[in-house]
Amino acid sequence: MSAENRISIFAFPTRIVFGPGALRELGGETGRLGMKRPLLVTDRGVVGCGLADRVSAEAKRAGLSLTLFDGVSPNPVEQNVFDGLEKYRAGKCDGIIALGGGSALDTGKAVRLRVTHGLPLEEYDDLVNGGEKIGPDLPPMVAMPTTAGTGSEVGRSAVIILKATDRKTVIFSPYLIPRVAIADPELTLGMPPGLTAGTGLDALTHNVEAYLSLGYHPMCDAIALHGTRLAVRNLAAAVRDGKNLVARTEMMMAAMMGAVAFQKGLGAVHSLAHPLSSIANLHHGTANGILLPPVLEFNKLTSEERLRDIAPAMDLDVAGKSASEAADVVIERVRRLLKEVGIPDRLSAFGITREMIPALAKKAMEDGCRLLNPRPCSEADMVALYERSL
Numbered sequence: 001m002s003a004e005n006r007i008s009i010f011a012f013p014t015r016i017v018f019g020p021g022a023l024r025e026l027g028g029e030t031g032r033l034g035m036k037r038p039l040l041v042t043d044r045g046v047v048g049c050g051l052a053d054r055v056s057a058e059a060k061r062a063g064l065s066l067t068l069f070d071g072v073s074p075n076p077v078e079q080n081v082f083d084g085l086e087k088y089r090a091g092k093c094d095g096i097i098a099l100g101g102g103s104a105l106d107t108g109k110a111v112r113l114r115v116t117h118g119l120p121l122e123e124y125d126d127l128v129n130g131g132e133k134i135g136p137d138l139p140p141m142v143a144m145p146t147t148a149g150t151g152s153e154v155g156r157s158a159v160i161i162l163k164a165t166d167r168k169t170v171i172f173s174p175y176l177i178p179r180v181a182i183a184d185p186e187l188t189l190g191m192p193p194g195l196t197a198g199t200g201l202d203a204l205t206h207n208v209e210a211y212l213s214l215g216y217h218p219m220c221d222a223i224a225l226h227g228t229r230l231a232v233r234n235l236a237a238a239v240r241d242g243k244n245l246v247a248r249t250e251m252m253m254a255a256m257m258g259a260v261a262f263q264k265g266l267g268a269v270h271s272l273a274h275p276l277s278s279i280a281n282l283h284h285g286t287a288n289g290i291l292l293p294p295v296l297e298f299n300k301l302t303s304e305e306r307l308r309d310i311a312p313a314m315d316l317d318v319a320g321k322s323a324s325e326a327a328d329v330v331i332e333r334v335r336r337l338l339k340e341v342g343i344p345d346r347l348s349a350f351g352i353t354r355e356m357i358p359a360l361a362k363k364a365m366e367d368g369c370r371l372l373n374p375r376p377c378s379e380a381d382m383v384a385l386y387e388r389s390l
């Protein structure tokens with residue numbers, strides 16, 4: 001894509017409170033937003049590891065009256081949104097604090113939407129330009145990530161499995177961006193190695209896929225390359241030693257940069273990964289990590305130069321190499337990273353079978369992310385990519 005004859009609209013609007021200990025700013029930030037009775041949207045895992053208690057204590061210290069909703073599923077479904085809304089109304093809430101990984105943050109956004117927007121959720125589906133039906137009159141929201149992966153705290157989308165579409169449905173609007181992201185890497189210190197690896201691979205994939213995607217957005221391109229650098233330098237360290245606060249901090253930044261970068265668009269990795277979660281319940285970031293090398297190989301045909309650009313961001317020396325050779329070095333580095341963080345590079349290791357592929361490929365074609373993949377992909381391509389990842 002080039003800059004000729006093109007008008008583009010860019011925005012980097014999120015207020016971000018970032019760094020170890022940022023949780024202490026919760027009272028100040030909710031105060032600025034006029035929140036007194038927030039709904040805390042989270043899941044049982046976050047409650048179980050004590051993080052919800054820490055946030056509740058901070059909220060209490062700030063004089064907030066908190067209502068807890070911990071009913072978010074690992075891959076959130078619309079019933080979670082309706083249940084959350086019920087709690088919101090019952091608690092007479094005036095805003096939302098979402099605490100958790102992408103599931104809790106996205107559900108928080110969808111509950112927030114639901115407070116003032118009553119159409120069936122499928123009408124807000126990005127694939128039918130549903131974002132145009134979303135106005136600015138949403139209650140305030142503070143997003144607090146407890147993983148370093150989705151970057152949903154700075155993103156404009158909520159991904160929810162809806163009954164009517166029977167797939168991970170993307171609801172996309174600038175009004176869904178949380179008013180404040182409080183990104184405190186201390187909240188990720190207790191994350192187990194497997195989840196650290198899976199979520200971190202999601203962050204890496206966002207940066208890499210955004211860089212390759214067809215959207216025109218040089219500002220996002222620059223962010224994507226540095227986000228890639230932070231992820232490649234720090235993910236294995238964060239997996240090896242969960243208490244490494246420097247690695248945790250850099251990964252949290254890499255995750256936010258990935259989500260900012262994918263304002264530009266994503267690609268086939270995400271279209272292939274989404275059905276693996278909705279049909280086979282595979283962790284989103286783990287699915288991305290496994291699919292990334294084969295999709296990069298597939299995209300080499302159209303994107304050698306762009307793949308070569310990624311080499312320096314991965315601290316790879318490709319001087320004297322052709323674009324094709326440099327692209328191979330980049331893809332090999334991703335494979336090596338998977339090994340370093342202990343994620344098997346085959347979908348079959350997670351119970352995915354050949355028989356599941358036709359249904360998965362059909363769903364992947366319905367997913368909008370693929371539309372900005374640099375190389376167009378047909379259903380047969382999707383089948384082939386699943387087979388190569390099996």
Ligand SMILES: [Zn+2]
Pocket residue numbers: 150202206270284288
């Ligand atoms: Zn993702």
